[in-house]
């Protein structure tokens with residue numbers, strides 16, 4: 001069995017930066033909280049929790065110390081409610097996410113409605129919506145954009161959740177254009193890392209008989225990688241750890257490609273590769 005890794009694998013710089021900042025904060029001996037998971041990887045979050053990070057669901061659960069904001073960003077209203085109670089904010093929002101937030105804010109302040117291509121329930125998108133001072137719409141794909149009722153008297157912009165695929169973004173833009181909006185400005189806010197990772201996975205999947213995408217099941221960029229691989233190769237699977245591997249995936253095949261989400265540590269990828277070797 002030949003196992004090949006995708007060219008782009010391991011933590012992206014935004015995730016690495018967020019973990020480094022959280023680790024630095026944990027050195028201070030203050031109570032350090034994170035509002036939700038700092039990154040979408042259970043194993044990394046568990047490790048940080050063992051070292052003292054308290055993961056809370058609601059801002060009001062933080063009574064003292066500091067709060068680490070995840071790389072996905074946070075709603076400005078929630079950030080204000082936390083800092084207003086004297087709690088220090090350690091903001092690890094990824095610079096690519098910040099760029100999308102700035103565009104959403106400045107363009108809506110200038111009178112544009114904002115169409116966001118993304119997953120409505122994802123923390124990055126929820127926060128992005130709160131930066132919009134005019135109307136915000138979230139659409140998942142071109143199918144979802146069909147039912148969008150554009151106010152033809154208003155100007156619109158379209159931006160993207162950072163981890164969307166370029167093709168999905170383009171499909172939505174094309175559909176919105178077909179509705180003949182008064183004015184539409186398009187901002188490509190897809191992160192370069194996510195694009196490069198998807199392209200590397202796509203290339204690898206074309207030459208393999210099975211593809212494994214290693215990463216958190218709740219990680220948007222990991223799920224996007226799975227979609228990219230599945231379009232090319234049906235025998236593509238998302239695994240969080242080696243325990244998710246199924247023997248039947250590797251029956252009568254000679255090649256397996258492996259890629260990983262931006263929040264997957266190398267040690268999990270290594271363990272998956274080792275387990276595949278033992279199965280084959």
Ligand code: SF4
Nearest residue numbers: 012014094096162191
């Ligand atoms: S995937 Fe891109 S946007 Fe998301 S944290 Fe990593 S570098 Fe930032």
